[in-house]
Amino acid sequence: MASHRKPRSRPSGTFRSHSPAVGFTTAALASVTLLSTQNAGATPSEPRPGGGAAQPTVEEVQKKVDDLYRQAGTATQQYNKAKEATDRQRRKVDGMLDEAAKRTQALNESRRALGAYAAAQYRSRALGPTAALLFSDSPQTYADQQHLLARLSGRQQQEITDYQEQQAAAAEQRAEATRSLESLSTSQAELRTAKQTVQRKLGEARRLLARLTAEERARLAELERQREAEARRLAAEKAEAEARRLRERQQQEQEQREQQEQPSGGTGAQTDYAAKAEKVLAFARAQIGKPYVWGATGPSSYDCSGLTQAAWKAAGVDLPRTTWEQVEVGRRIATEDLLPGDLVFFYDDISHVGIYIGDGKMIHAPKPGTTVREESIYYMPIYGSVRPA
Structure with a gap:
């Protein structure tokens, strides 16, 4: 989920963002219907009656809500860090x-x-x-x-x-x-x-969401659909690129077999990682549909880093608790080189993480009001990725 800037230095090394910044889910929109509507007659960007400040536009509300969720995400990681320290000290x-x-x-x-x-x-x-x-x-x-x-x-x-x-x-x-x-x-x-x-x-x-009119909520929903469509388009492009690379690799291996008559296949390290990743993905898929709860590590609910920690533990690998620590584990991987099981981190403050499953998609626990699910990795701005083992 999203977050605010945390009071800590950025981890060593540099990741580059590989995607446009998109956020905000329809689950958040669904929750709005349970809240009271206000200012039913107000028009976005028009001055308030009596000469007050102008109403924020739907786009401004969307940006503000996204930012608040990111700040909450960073605060959640800070909570996880403090809770771990408290438990250890106790x-x-x-x-x-x-x-x-x-x-x-x-x-x-x-x-x-x-x-x-x-x-x-x-x-x-x-x-x-x-x-x-x-x-x-x-x-x-x-x-x-x-x-x-x-x-x-x-x-x-x-x-x-x-x-x-x-x-x-x-x-x-x-x-x-x-x-x-x-x-x-x-x-x-x-x-x-x-x-x-x-x-x-x-x-x-x-x-903020409660103050939107019905018309504004409809507009916000449309913006969200556009974001999701763009994220899916980018994921589809990555899936095509991965399929193309796989075909090229298979062709190269075939040529090597014909020329050298040597068996093909991945290295021992690649095979070992694939076996671990299979366990990670099996665990993660079994959690789909469980609610996001900030600070949770399972088994009935998770936050983003709680899910990644639990999934890799199922493969026999112990990850630290927070996104800020998990990003320092293992080897850093470029987005174009992602393999299933890799961890993908989001936002400059590294406040969110998901598990890559291939074809430009991940399994993650997004934020309050949502459940563990599959989603395009391009739904949020990518900070970088690591291969934990």
């Missing part, structure tokens, strides 16, 4: 708390051992150095007094050393847990901010 904190509990238990056992020595000394009617150390305000300071340690037995010295080490380790563990909890709080705040941004952008888009 697991770290839980582990630290478990470790701190173990250290506390060990510390208590050492304290009990020292207490036993102190009790024995008390029963002997003498407050020995062990008791003095145990009841002192600063065991470390007392331990530095080497002349007192020399009076203790070897066993007592070991118990004191263990106690001091465990006390220091427990203190460090508590300090690290505190730092981790602070980091967790920061991640949770970023998560809330990203969630609010997504909801705000989607709300703005819905309000």
